[in-house]
Amino acid sequence: MRMGAGLLLVALALPLVIGNNYQLGIAHQALILILLASGYNLLLGFTGLVSFGHIALFAIGAYTSAILVVTFGLPFLVGLVAAAVLTGVVGVLIAVPALRIKGHYLTLLTLALGEVIRLAIRGMESLTHGSAGFSGIPRPSLLGFAFRTGTELYYLLLACVVLGVLFIARLERSRFGRAFKAIRDGETAAEVCGVDTAAMKVLAFGLSAVFAGVAGGLYAHTMRFISPEFFSLSLTITLLAMVLIGGRGTVLGPVVGAVLLTVLPEWLRFVKDYYLIVFGLAIWACTMFLPQGLIGLATRVFARKGRPA
Amino acid sequence: MLQTLLQVALTGATMGCIYALVALGFTLTIAAAGVVNFAYSEWVTYGAYIGVTLVAVLGLPLWLGLLLTVGLCAVMGYAFQVVVFAPLEGKHFLTTVSATIGVALAMQAAATLIWGPYALTLPTFFGTGSLTIGGVALFPHSLLIVGITAVLIAGMQRALTRTDIGLRLQAAAQDPVAARLMGIPIRRMRTLAYCLSAALAGLAGFMVAPLFVVTTTMGFGLMLKGFAATIVGGWGSLKGAVLGGLAVGLIEAFGAAYLSSEYKDSIAFAMIVVVLLLRPSGLFPERIAEKF
Numbered sequence: 001m002r003m004g005a006g007l008l009l010v011a012l013a014l015p016l017v018i019g020n021n022y023q024l025g026i027a028h029q030a031l032i033l034i035l036l037a038s039g040y041n042l043l044l045g046f047t048g049l050v051s052f053g054h055i056a057l058f059a060i061g062a063y064t065s066a067i068l069v070v071t072f073g074l075p076f077l078v079g080l081v082a083a084a085v086l087t088g089v090v091g092v093l094i095a096v097p098a099l100r101i102k103g104h105y106l107t108l109l110t111l112a113l114g115e116v117i118r119l120a121i122r123g124m125e126s127l128t129h130g131s132a133g134f135s136g137i138p139r140p141s142l143l144g145f146a147f148r149t150g151t152e153l154y155y156l157l158l159a160c161v162v163l164g165v166l167f168i169a170r171l172e173r174s175r176f177g178r179a180f181k182a183i184r185d186g187e188t189a190a191e192v193c194g195v196d197t198a199a200m201k202v203l204a205f206g207l208s209a210v211f212a213g214v215a216g217g218l219y220a221h222t223m224r225f226i227s228p229e230f231f232s233l234s235l236t237i238t239l240l241a242m243v244l245i246g247g248r249g250t251v252l253g254p255v256v257g258a259v260l261l262t263v264l265p266e267w268l269r270f271v272k273d274y275y276l277i278v279f280g281l282a283i284w285a286c287t288m289f290l291p292q293g294l295i296g297l298a299t300r301v302f303a304r305k306g307r308p309a
Numbered sequence: 310m311l312q313t314l315l316q317v318a319l320t321g322a323t324m325g326c327i328y329a330l331v332a333l334g335f336t337l338t339i340a341a342a343g344v345v346n347f348a349y350s351e352w353v354t355y356g357a358y359i360g361v362t363l364v365a366v367l368g369l370p371l372w373l374g375l376l377l378t379v380g381l382c383a384v385m386g387y388a389f390q391v392v393v394f395a396p397l398e399g400k401h402f403l404t405t406v407s408a409t410i411g412v413a414l415a416m417q418a419a420a421t422l423i424w425g426p427y428a429l430t431l432p433t434f435f436g437t438g439s440l441t442i443g444g445v446a447l448f449p450h451s452l453l454i455v456g457i458t459a460v461l462i463a464g465m466q467r468a469l470t471r472t473d474i475g476l477r478l479q480a481a482a483q484d485p486v487a488a489r490l491m492g493i494p495i496r497r498m499r500t501l502a503y504c505l506s507a508a509l510a511g512l513a514g515f516m517v518a519p520l521f522v523v524t525t526t527m528g529f530g531l532m533l534k535g536f537a538a539t540i541v542g543g544w545g546s547l548k549g550a551v552l553g554g555l556a557v558g559l560i561e562a563f564g565a566a567y568l569s570s571e572y573k574d575s576i577a578f579a580m581i582v583v584v585l586l587l588r589p590s591g592l593f594p595e596r597i598a599e600k601f
Contacts, residue, residue, distance in 0.1 A: 050403050097585070097586050100589070104345050104406075104544075105540075105544070107402075108540060109582065109585045111536075111578075112536075112537075112578040112579075112582050112585075113582055115575065116575055116579055119578075123572065237410055240407060240410070241407075241411075244407055273418045273419075273422045274418075274422075275418075276415070276418030276421075277415045277418045277419055278415075279414060279418075280410075280412060280413070280414030280415030281411060281415045282411070283407060283408075283410060283411030284393075284411030284412050285411075286411075287408045288396060288397075288408060
């Protein structure tokens with residue numbers, strides 16, 4: 001709780017410190033990825049379902065909002081809500097076959113579905129402009145107020161992130177959060193205890209898809225250009241790494257992971273290949289030695305300090 | 310008409326054999342140790358790069374390069390068993406997947422550092438010419454791929470069912486506890502599986518290199534096809550991996566020729582989806598491992 005409040009204060013003050021638009025752009029990306037990773041964590045961290053097709057949902061959200069706003073001239077809010085609804089529906093549709101299969105089957109099914117969706121987006125040229133990409137997406141505007149400057153946009157994205165993270169924190173302590181974790185820790189046991197595992201899995205898929213949809217919509221209107229190449233498997237791996245390195249199954253883990261893995265590559269741009277080696281080894285080391293990620297490590301360190309010597 | 314058909318079938322069979330080799334190595338660790346190895350893509354890539362280094366840089370003859378590549382890859386498999394897989398034994402599926410993905414990323418970046426970002430090429434045993442028989446162009450290298458795959462699969466089948474060590478390997482895969490009680494060293498059998506798996510990956514990388522160019526991402530693309538072959542053929546089944554690889558190669562070639570070449574890459578993914586939804590046990594489910 002205290003950690004979250006501290007992070008929020010830093011986030012609120014950030015635009016006062018960073019001046020240039022380039023750094024602000026990175027902050028935008030980090031915020032959107034926090035939303036995406038937090039939703040993914042619902043599936044991976046809380047419920048223990050390993051989906052490799054999550055980026056496709058992100059892409060569907062981005063394209064839905066872009067097409068509705070640019071091609072059909074609808075307002076931003078309509079585009080964003082439609083993105084959330086459509087990805088939610090797709091997420092539930094993916095969940096239905098996912099109920100029958102487990103483990104590696106689920107991972108490979110979602111990986112294949114994700115790639116099929118991405119290639120389908122690339123193929124529907126009349127709607128999505130294909131591999132040339134979709135450009136000219138306007139910045140968001142709400143009730144007549146246009147978020148034109150980088151700072152205004154930053155606070156809009158931050159508001160969405162705060163809402164999203166608060167929702168997950170609340171969810172974690174609810175009946176549903178406990179049910180998700182029960183499924184992760186032992187599906188048969190959860191079933192025996194009266195958890196409707198099928199309904200809970202569909203819910204987890206649907207909720208995490210809605211997060212991906214909203215993040216996708218915001219991404220389209222922030223970057224103002226999207227192309228199918230961006231939503232590739234390497235982004236899936238980055239997303240997985242954000243949740244694992246930050247700390248899966250924790251509320252703040254994906255937040256920390258998303259910020260770290262968005263900012264670090266920018267700082268270390270000049271040593272790109274070395275960075276990737278360290279990135280890969282960090283994923284490995286985290287899964288082997290820090291199953292709770294950096295948040296788990298921080299919690300342990302603080303807990304030790306708090307104890308009287 | 311018929312010539313096109315034969316040409317497409319030959320292309321499909323060649324790629325199918327490559328996919329079969331890739332899928333066979335990938336399945337071997339699933340069957341023997343229950344490990345889904347996402348670093349497998351890099352084993353294939355490194356096989357191709359080691360081959361290029363030995364032949365193009367060090368100037369070794371091609372056949373010696375092939376043997377050394379397979380040997381070095383087997384050593385790499387052994388190193389993986391010690392460093393990566395032994396600590397992962399008995400861990401959750403997610404742990405294995407993410408750990409091997411991490412290692413794969415690091416290896417891929419290291420390959421860029423070692424061999425540079427540009428595509429390299431490997432010569433074939435027979436130059437670049439092609440034979441024309443009845444209007445169908447035959448690349449001798451394609452025939453070699455088909456031949457080597459056939460010999461290898463027949464040999465492995467024999468070794469697994471007729472030799473002492475093959476039977477021990479099967480026993481270790483089917484029931485590790487019972488096998489251990491019979492005095493079979495499980496750890497050593499798994500090490501053998503990893504070495505064989507890596508050797509197959511290296512062979513696949515070396516053989517596919519002259520057909521395309523050698524890049525740091527070539528192994529990843531092949532591993533995705535290997536996934537498809539494994540799913541189509543039946544998870545954990547060696548026979549399924551081979552038949553699945555051939556099926557993916559042929560269907561992909563015919564789909565690209567007669568439906569749409571633009572969607573060529575999505576054919577394998579579509580096959581994964583369709584098979585998992587309709588028949589999750591695969592088309593040729595005959596497993597040497599019963600525990601999955």
